[in-house]
Amino acid sequence: MPNMSPKKNPMPTQDPKERSCNFKEVALGYTKEMAVDEAQRCLNCKNKPCVSGCPVGISIPDFIAKVAVEDFDGAYDIITKSSSLPAVCGRVCPQENQCEGKCVRGIKTEAVGIGRLERFVADWHNEHSTAAPVKPEPNGHKVAVIGAGPSGLTCAGDLAKMGYDVTIYEALHLAGGVLVYGIPEFRLPKSIVQKEVDGLKALGVKVITNTVVGKTISVDELFEDEGFEAVFIGSGAGLPRFMGIPGENLKGVYSANEFLTRVNLMKAYKEDSDTPIKKNKSVAVVGGGNVAMDAARCAKRLGAENVYIVYRRSEAEMPARKEEVEHAKEEGIIFKTLNNPIEVMGGDDKFVNGLKCVEMELGEPDESGRRRPVVKANSEFILDVDCVVMSIGTSPNPLIKNTTKGIETNKHGCFICNEDGLTSREGVYAGGDAVTGAATVILAMGAGKTAAKAMDEYIKAKN
Amino acid sequence: MYKIVRKKELNPTVTLMDIEAPMIAKKAEPGQFIILRVDEEGERIPLTVADFDREKGTVTIIFQIVGATTEKLNHKNEGEYIQDFVGPLGVASHTDGLKKVAVVGGGVGCAIAYPIAKKLHNLGCEVHSIVGFRNKDLVILEDEFKAVSDKLCMMTDDGSHGEKGLVTQALRKLIESGEKYDEVIAIGPLVMMKFVVAVTKEFGIKTVVSMNPIMIDGTGMCGGCRLTVGGETKFACVDGPDFDGFLVDFDEAMDRGTMYKPFERHKHEETCNLFAKEVK
Numbered sequence: 161m162p163n164m165s166p167k168k169n170p171m172p173t174q175d176p177k178e179r180s181c182n183f184k185e186v187a188l189g190y191t192k193e194m195a196v197d198e199a200q201r202c203l204n205c206k207n208k209p210c211v212s213g214c215p216v217g218i219s220i221p222d223f224i225a226k227v228a229v230e231d232f233d234g235a236y237d238i239i240t241k242s243s244s245l246p247a248v249c250g251r252v253c254p255q256e257n258q259c260e261g262k263c264v265r266g267i268k269t270e271a272v273g274i275g276r277l278e279r280f281v282a283d284w285h286n287e288h289s290t291a292a293p294v295k296p297e298p299n300g301h302k303v304a305v306i307g308a309g310p311s312g313l314t315c316a317g318d319l320a321k322m323g324y325d326v327t328i329y330e331a332l333h334l335a336g337g338v339l340v341y342g343i344p345e346f347r348l349p350k351s352i353v354q355k356e357v358d359g360l361k362a363l364g365v366k367v368i369t370n371t372v373v374g375k376t377i378s379v380d381e382l383f384e385d386e387g388f389e390a391v392f393i394g395s396g397a398g399l400p401r402f403m404g405i406p407g408e409n410l411k412g413v414y415s416a417n418e419f420l421t422r423v424n425l426m427k428a429y430k431e432d433s434d435t436p437i438k439k440n441k442s443v444a445v446v447g448g449g450n451v452a453m454d455a456a457r458c459a460k461r462l463g464a465e466n467v468y469i470v471y472r473r474s475e476a477e478m479p480a481r482k483e484e485v486e487h488a489k490e491e492g493i494i495f496k497t498l499n500n501p502i503e504v505m506g507g508d509d510k511f512v513n514g515l516k517c518v519e520m521e522l523g524e525p526d527e528s529g530r531r532r533p534v535v536k537a538n539s540e541f542i543l544d545v546d547c548v549v550m551s552i553g554t555s556p557n558p559l560i561k562n563t564t565k566g567i568e569t570n571k572h573g574c575f576i577c578n579e580d581g582l583t584s585r586e587g588v589y590a591g592g593d594a595v596t597g598a599a600t601v602i603l604a605m606g607a608g609k610t611a612a613k614a615m616d617e618y619i620k621a622k623n
Numbered sequence: 624m625y626k627i628v629r630k631k632e633l634n635p636t637v638t639l640m641d642i643e644a645p646m647i648a649k650k651a652e653p654g655q656f657i658i659l660r661v662d663e664e665g666e667r668i669p670l671t672v673a674d675f676d677r678e679k680g681t682v683t684i685i686f687q688i689v690g691a692t693t694e695k696l697n698h699k700n701e702g703e704y705i706q707d708f709v710g711p712l713g714v715a716s717h718t719d720g721l722k723k724v725a726v727v728g729g730g731v732g733c734a735i736a737y738p739i740a741k742k743l744h745n746l747g748c749e750v751h752s753i754v755g756f757r758n759k760d761l762v763i764l765e766d767e768f769k770a771v772s773d774k775l776c777m778m779t780d781d782g783s784h785g786e787k788g789l790v791t792q793a794l795r796k797l798i799e800s801g802e803k804y805d806e807v808i809a810i811g812p813l814v815m816m817k818f819v820v821a822v823t824k825e826f827g828i829k830t831v832v833s834m835n836p837i838m839i840d841g842t843g844m845c846g847g848c849r850l851t852v853g854g855e856t857k858f859a860c861v862d863g864p865d866f867d868g869f870l871v872d873f874d875e876a877m878d879r880g881t882m883y884k885p886f887e888r889h890k891h892e893e894t895c896n897l898f899a900k901e902v903k
């Protein structure tokens with residue numbers, strides 16, 4: 161008999177007051193008892209609507225059934241048939257728009273906590289598994305992966321398991337992509353990402369950091385000089401965009417990428433870090449996505465008294481995960497929705513001292529189907545802040561495209577690929593944000609998996 | 624890890640190092656830069672590729688000790704290693720079609736100007752180098768410049784070496800005496816470049832400047848290195864570091880460069896104290 165409780169087992173979290181002053185993980189994870197209890201809420205539906213909502217098609221009711229009978233290893237095996245990064249995805253997937261959004265239990269009450277269960281299973285495995293990774297029999301073929309984000313790591317892992325000799329080239333000094341430089345420690349502990357990377361190394365994957373493909377080495381050289389037979393590009397979303405309003409180059413205006421990189425990758429929040437970050441009293445973060453939530457919550461943790469999210473649409477249109485919005489509110493982030501900045505104000509010292517905004521109201525739906533925000537007349541006001549973080553999206557980095565023959569991009573600058581991830585050039589595959597524009601970890605991971613399969617078929621067919 | 628194969632003090636505050644980095648040495652061109660981290664907790668800082676040896680696989684950097692990171696770097700010795708070293712980044716300086724060029728270098732900026740002067744010289748271009756330092760003790764690369772210049776003007780603020788005066792005065796004199804340059808390349812402190820541009824604008828001589836804003840990743844990801852050039856936002860690490868001097872907003876760049884002053888001073892003192900303790 162399933163557990164018919166209308167509510168999900170709540171996620172134990174650090175107290176909001178306490179956590180808004182530290183960088184430790186906010187969500188603490190289910191206990192074994194909670195996980196089993198939550199798993200029993202699943203109805204094991206025949207038509208599996210939840211699975212249709214999962215971008216990589218994890219057999220959700222099957223893994224949940226294993227959790228219900230405390231067979232956590234079995235659950236883990238089912239998940240990892242479709243997903244390579246369960247400990248990451250269980251924490252950062254927008255489940256409410258994916259599996260949980262489709263869950264039958266969610267129609268009348270709360271959906272099954274699928275994400276929380278996924279996280280539990282992955283954490284349980286990481287903690288209890290002693291099985292050493294088996295190094296696969298080498299098949300004698302070399303492949304290269306550009307970028308060590310979720311798409312590249314997944315592609316590398318799958319290929320290594322098939323016996324390929326895999327080398328990852330990463331531009332930064334650390335592997336992980338957005339998982340290490342973007343998403344903060346309190347949402348995704350870096351030790352989890354490190355574990356994934358270590359796992360790949362144990363499979364024999366070579367991770368070469370400090371190498372910018374297109375500068376240090378070109379794609380052509382990877383084929384001609386290094387002897388790789390296929391290449392996967394997972395170079396990510398690229399360059400930050402700015403609004404183009406006056407005052408954006410004043411001191412104290414950051415792109416979210418810069419702000420988060422200083423805090424997360426360079427650990428500017430730690431006293432002993434050599435990398436500086438400006439200490440602020442009041443911070444405005446412009447945007448409504450996960451990136452904006454992360455920047456705002458980091459600003460709070462760095463000691464800002466007032467942190468505002470300035471977003472031009474209403475909360476219903478915010479693309480951020482629901483849980484992040486809720487956590488941000490609990491931590492005291494102030495939401496200024498239906499507000500749009502028109503100018504960053506600065507003093508004689510050229511430091512920011514205010515953000516001039518206008519109020520917006522929702523008009524007719526636009527091409528995205530969301531109601532278009534329009535400016536309310538005479539609604540100008542100034543938000544008293546000394547730091548502004550722009551979190552309004554990215555555009556692809558043209559570096560690889562400009563230095564590689566025969567790879568086509570669309571009008572936005574994203575690589576054009578077929579459904580296997582193959583670009584317009586033979587042997588070159590791509591996936592993740594570099595193809596879709598800024599998206600999600602699970603989609604990037606899925607793209608890495610798809611490409612790995614196609615690369616294997618391509619190399620096998622050739623030999 | 625990247626090995627320091629040679630270390631040489633050029634003056635009390637400027638040090639040269641050859642770093643073993645074969646992949647970078649193979650690709651580097653004048654005008655490009657690298658980013659390094661001295662150790663695990665280190666900051667990422669950009670330094671220009673001052674020279675390279677493709678055969679030996681080494682890249683030369685020349686840095687002025689101005690703060691915590693350069694201080695730490697200077698405490699490393701030959702045979703020791705630095706944590707991270709990535710490049711070559713940025714766009715190489717354009718040298719195509721240049722027949723006669725004035726290269727203006729100020730202070731440690733001379734380290735950045737030297738490889739370009741050398742390349743132009745090797746391409747058969749007539750090179751007039753104008754290099755400026757505060758005083759005699761701070762002069763670097765004099766012989767190197769001599770070897771690649773058809774004319775060398777050595778300037779010091781106090782006249783303790785070469786001629787007394789600023790590089791802009793020497794440049795104006797040369798132009799007014801009838802020298803016709805295809806281009807002026809100015810590399811040094813922002814103020815110096817700003818005033819060089821003020822001179823060359825008067826005479827309508829195309830001027831290229833090398834910008835050095837604060838950087839982190841150096842790959843176009845963070846936007847921290849942005850500048851306004853001709854009214855547009857440019858990222859120095861991917862679009863530069865060379866830009867058309869007539870179009871750069873120098874005042875804004877100077878302001879942005881001072882963003883972390885108090886933090887940097889604090890970190891530098893801390894580092895110095897640390898090293899002082901070690902010595903005791």
Ligand SMILES: Cc1cc2nc3c(=O)[nH]c(=O)nc-3n(C[C@H](O)[C@H](O)[C@H](O)COP(=O)(O)OP(=O)(O)OC[C@H]3O[C@@H](n4cnc5c(N)ncnc54)[C@H](O)[C@@H]3O)c2cc1C
Nearest residue numbers: 307309310311331337338342373396592593599600601604
């Ligand atoms: C702050 C923030 C929060 C986010 N929160 C969430 C969330 O909660 N849930 C979610 O699902 N998604 C979230 N996302 C989005 C998600 O992180 C991305 O969609 C995902 O990381 C994309 O993976 P990727 O492998 O395509 O690229 P990335 O993770 O961007 O990795 C690309 C890697 O390639 C490297 N690289 C780039 N160019 C080169 C080159 N020329 N040579 C060598 N290496 C190169 C980069 O340094 C980087 O390490 C967030 C993103 C950000 C920025």
Ligand SMILES: Cc1cc2nc3c(=O)[nH]c(=O)nc-3n(C[C@H](O)[C@H](O)[C@H](O)COP(=O)(O)OP(=O)(O)OC[C@H]3O[C@@H](n4cnc5c(N)ncnc54)[C@H](O)[C@@H]3O)c2cc1C
Nearest residue numbers: 668669670671685686687690691692693835836837838887
């Ligand atoms: C493309 C480029 C090429 C450069 N080439 C050289 C060179 O060949 N030789 C040389 O001596 N210097 C060069 N610089 C400047 C050098 O990067 C800084 O002197 C160095 O970062 C100072 O670090 P610090 O911690 O020792 O000093 P800090 O005390 O941190 O800073 C002192 C000053 O250095 C600048 N600075 C600080 N951090 C950075 C950073 N991350 N990026 C850029 N500038 C910063 C700031 O203007 C600051 O006020 C270059 C800079 C750029 C952007």
Ligand code: SF4
Nearest residue numbers: 202203205210263264
């Ligand atoms: S839709 Fe919900 S209840 Fe049905 S199988 Fe999936 S998780 Fe279980």
Ligand code: FES
Nearest residue numbers: 841843845846860
């Ligand atoms: S240094 Fe980050 S974009 Fe240039």
